[in-house]
Every structure is written in structure tokens, then in C-alpha cells.
Amino acid sequence: MKGFLFTVFILLQSTILFANDGAYFMSGNQLVPIKETSVQVRKEILSLKRIHDDFLEVTVDYTFFNPEKSAKTILVGFEAFSPSGDADFFPKNGQHPYMNDFTVNLNQKILPYDISYVSTEDAKKELSLNDIENTIKEFDYAEFYYVYHFNGTFQPGENRLVHTYKFRLSGSVDYLYNFEYILTAANRWANNKIDDFTLTIDMGDYQDFYINPTFFKLVDEWTVNGIGEKVDSFMKEYRHSNGENAAAFFVQNGTVQFKKKNFHPKGELFLFNSRYLTYQEPFSFDMYLPLSTDSDPYFEEVTDENALKVLQNLPYARRGYIFSNSILKSYYEKMPWYIPNKDYVPKPEELEENEIKWLTDLKKIKIKNKK
Numbered sequence: 001m002k003g004f005l006f007t008v009f010i011l012l013q014s015t016i017l018f019a020n021d022g023a024y025f026m027s028g029n030q031l032v033p034i035k036e037t038s039v040q041v042r043k044e045i046l047s048l049k050r051i052h053d054d055f056l057e058v059t060v061d062y063t064f065f066n067p068e069k070s071a072k073t074i075l076v077g078f079e080a081f082s083p084s085g086d087a088d089f090f091p092k093n094g095q096h097p098y099m100n101d102f103t104v105n106l107n108q109k110i111l112p113y114d115i116s117y118v119s120t121e122d123a124k125k126e127l128s129l130n131d132i133e134n135t136i137k138e139f140d141y142a143e144f145y146y147v148y149h150f151n152g153t154f155q156p157g158e159n160r161l162v163h164t165y166k167f168r169l170s171g172s173v174d175y176l177y178n179f180e181y182i183l184t185a186a187n188r189w190a191n192n193k194i195d196d197f198t199l200t201i202d203m204g205d206y207q208d209f210y211i212n213p214t215f216f217k218l219v220d221e222w223t224v225n226g227i228g229e230k231v232d233s234f235m236k237e238y239r240h241s242n243g244e245n246a247a248a249f250f251v252q253n254g255t256v257q258f259k260k261k262n263f264h265p266k267g268e269l270f271l272f273n274s275r276y277l278t279y280q281e282p283f284s285f286d287m288y289l290p291l292s293t294d295s296d297p298y299f300e301e302v303t304d305e306n307a308l309k310v311l312q313n314l315p316y317a318r319r320g321y322i323f324s325n326s327i328l329k330s331y332y333e334k335m336p337w338y339i340p341n342k343d344y345v346p347k348p349e350e351l352e353e354n355e356i357k358w359l360t361d362l363k364k365i366k367i368k369n370k371k
Contacts, residue, residue: 016098017268019079019182020044021060021163023189024149026075033188039074039154040065040191048179048271049202053294055166056179062161064189066154077149078102078163079185081120082142089142091117091129096146102165106152113150120144176295178272183215183265197263201271202255206318206352208291208337210234210246210274214267216258219247226254231336246272250291250337252318282368283307291318291337293358301366311362315355316346 023036043063051057066072080096082089088097094115095102104111117132119125120143127144152161169177186194203209216222219230234248249256275295282301293314302308306327313321313328320341323329332338351359 016083016096016167017079017081017180017182018058018099018167020185021062021076021078021161022185024075024077024147026149033077036074036189038066038068038190039072040067041186041189041194042158043196043198044186044194045198045200046181047200047202050169050177050204050207051166053204054169054177056169057164057166059162059164064154064159064161066156066159069156071153071155073151073153075149076152076161077147079182080146080148082145084142090132091115091146094129098168099165102148103163104150104152105162107155107159107161111150111152113148116147116149117144118147172275174275176273176275176292178270180271181269183268186265193262193264194260195262197258197260197265199258199269200255201249201257203251203273205251205253206291206293208248208250208273210248210272212246212267212270215265215269216247216260219249221258221260222247222249223257223259224249224251224254225257227252227339228254228256229337229339230256234336248336252320252339283311283365285310285331289314289335291335293318293352293354297358297361297365299365301368304369305367308362308365308367311365312359315351315358316344319346320344321346 023034023039025032025034041062042065043061045059045061047057047059047061049057049059080099082096083098091097102113104113117127117129119127132142132144152159167179169179171177201209219232222230224230228249228251230250231248233245273292273294274290275298281299282303283297283299284303284307289310297311302311309325310328310331313323313332317323317328317332317335317338320339321344322340322342323332
């Protein structure tokens, strides 16, 4: 990746954190996270699937183990922090404004749940909707987080708990989308770990995304189920990782998967897709071109006609077209996501809608050094 430039603008974004389920104690209106002393997490399968471009479908499938001889009822809470930056703060129908379709299924029984609003400054203080409205009017930001909580009765032995929700993906000038998930909350259960953990990510076809190596060390710990590439230390994540390198995943189709036995997470999941903003200068061969065409072209000029040809051929390059043109061949073989496919024959009529829009938008691009 030497020679490729990454230019980013740092502005406010919609940052939202979601946590694993944890045990709680309730006294009056007070919700207090506690350490569960007997029920263990035997297995967790966390599945993230991007749908309709702007939403992430999240499924968390647990196997809990109750070692006691009798059933045990536990107050279980799922935490969702409020948005920040240029985002909606106020609850929508009492729920998180970026999350919907929340469900809880314990041992094949749908459970009811309640939602509490807990002050970020005072964990002992539960807020009302009026409190929240007054706070937002005064400070123009949210000082609370959501706890979706329910009573779960765990029978002796194994219990399966599945909860799902849909999350509207955050976006900003920094990110096309991003998603944060608190893995360490799973350490509140009795075994202080997840005996068998699986994370499966499906962000769609022809997607590049990045994950900070906070709970893993190398991309070799991940598997690409389909066609794609993975790269360690791809880029410096410019806001959330304090300078740590982010791992890159380039997926033509399929999923990526992380599996770990006796998983004791020490970091959280932060998944993002950066916008590569280069308005300051024309697009040239020294610049990196991402795999995804979900965003509009991010420049107003190109250096020359060959640079424009590079952009025009992106839809075919990401399918592995082998170029005979030496300039295109040289450029795309440097792309970490490029996978040559000798069997691919370009068919413009098979392009996706966003690819057609990409090509249409390129007609507006000016050539700086036009002959």
C-alpha cells in the first residue's frame, strides 16, 4: 500500500455503542449492573448482516448454562448508548431512535421487556422522558443511555436465549457507515468468558470494511467464507483506536468469521467503512480507490484521461477483470482487494444500481490536463 494517500476530515459523527447482555440488580427505579455468580455463557453466536444498505440486522444467539438444581430468574439488561454528534437524541416511541424490532426469545418463548433511561453521569439515577427532553433542550446533547431489560428464568442445564434488533447504520463525512458493539459486557457472567464465541459479518457484495484489532491480534484469526481478501495493519484508524492499525476486509461476496474458544474479550468491536475524501486535489494514480462504489465519487477533477479510465473501470476491476491495457493493469494489480478472475467477461447490463450511478456521476468529472 506504499504510495497511496488516505485523506480524511474529522467532524462529528453519530456514535452509538451496543452491549452484550448482562445481569442487573434493581432497587426501586435503580438499575445496577452486577456480576452473575452461577449462570455461565457456554456459547455466543453474534451475527451482523447489512440489509437495504442503511440497516444492520443483529442476531445474538446464546447458550447459557445454569449449574443449579432449580430454575433461577435473573434481571438481564442490554445497553444501548445514546447517539452523539449530528444525530437524533430523543427516544422514538420510547425506544432508541436508531434501533427497532428488538426481540427476546428464551427457550422458544418470547419475553416482554421494559426500557429504562439511565444517567451517564449518575448511574443511580433513572430519567423520565420529561427529564430527557429538558436536558436535551438545555445542553443539546444526550446524557443518558438505554437499558432494555427483562426477567429471564434459566432452567437447570442449558438454556438458549436469542435476541435480535435492527440498527440504522451511522454515517458521517468520516464514515460511510460504522458500528460499535461492547463485547466485554459478556465478562459479567459467572465464567467470566464465553466458552465458544462466533462472530459472523455479512456487509454485502463488493464491500470493504475495517475492524480495529482490539479483541484479536491478526487477520489470520478470521476466515473469509466466499471470495475476498484480508489485510493486517491496513491503515491508521484516525479517531477511535489511538493510532492503532485497523485490519481490512475486502469481500466480493460471502462473509467473514471470527471464532474463539474460551473467549475473554478485552476490547470492543468497532467496524467501519471510511470515506476517502480528496476534494483538495484531482484523482491520480498515487491515490487509493476503495472496493465499494456505495458513495459518490469524492473528487471534482482527475489528473488526465488515463486516471478517468481507472475510475470508469472500477465496476469491472472489482469483479476481477484482467486488463490488457498496461496502465489499468498496473494500477489495479496494486489494489489489495483486486482478485484476478480469468473467467469473468464484462457485461454492462449486469452492473448494480450503485455502479450505474457511479459511472453516471463520473460524467461530471473534469480532466485537469486534457490533451
